[in-house]
């Protein structure tokens with residue numbers, strides 16, 4: 575199910591096996607919240623070398639509804655994507671105030687962003703929905719509190735998350751991997767408690783949630799390192815919602831295997847281009863007559879076919895093709911970054927690789 579290929583310091587190269595094949599780690603998953611990686615077709619995403627994507631069970635439950643996806647034969651058939659799909663439970667959506675109406679022991683009361691209807695979303699429903707969607711990896715429902723809350727609030731929230739995890743693991747369906755989610759804010763004691771309780775339940779992997787929500791970066795990295803040390807080595811570790819290139823490498827150093835984030839695609843739609851030498855905004859005046867590619871030496875479809883000047887123009891006049899072209903480049907860049915990081919781990923030179931990358935960021 576998860577195989578560690580090589581460990582270098584605390585960084586790991588591994589292989590996660592799911593119903594839809596193998597995912598080589600470290601791995602970055604583009605986000606397909608509503609069933610698409612924004613602006614791209616599934617074929618285009620596959621062509622970038624993406625091995626796994628993550629969709630959102632709660633959002634798909636609201637629209638188009640589970641029945642439609644079941645009739646299609648599952649989320650893979652519906653999207654025409656035959657590689658690995660993770661589904662997130664929707665717990666993270668609770669942070670968005672316009673969705674969340676309340677949390678109690680039973681579950682979460684949400685307001686639908688589509689039609690304002692009220693829903694009680696329970697851990698059991700969440701597992702049932704993900705089983706019907708037939709995703710490869712299901713995430714249990716968790717309570718993800720804002721990092722600004724005090725110890726007693728985070729502790730209470732964690733007690734709920736642990737209870738929900740217990741109720742969820744018994745509903746594991748055939749062939750689907752189930753990951754628990756470690757919460758506990760920025761409190762080491764609570765993170766330790768979360769890991770100890772969840773490890774007893776023997777999940778197939780562990781998500782680390784509730785980080786990168788605005789807490790200082792050093793705090794985030796400290797908690798991450800601390801938490802990673804507690805998780806059994808043989809289990810895959812998934813840091814949820816972290817996606818800046820440098821943070822990816824720093825987290826790989828701590829022992830993270832899997833990532834997802836909406837940033838590289840969202841930033842692409844807002845003019846930001848990622849490169850090996852840092853990021854830049856394509857709408858800056860100096861690019862208006864720059865006929866070189868987004869990044870010299872990049873082999874992505876965009877860089878092989880289009881210039882900065884053309885993409886600069888498209889973004890200035892709000893043409894969707896511009897968003898697509900930058901999305902393709904940014905995702906390709908991250909796939910390459912993960913591949914090279916993996917190779918560096920295997921060859922025991924990951925720290926040098928990271929330092930070299932860091933110099934330009």
Ligand SMILES: [Zn+2]
Nearest residue numbers: 872874877903
């Ligand atoms: Zn490119």
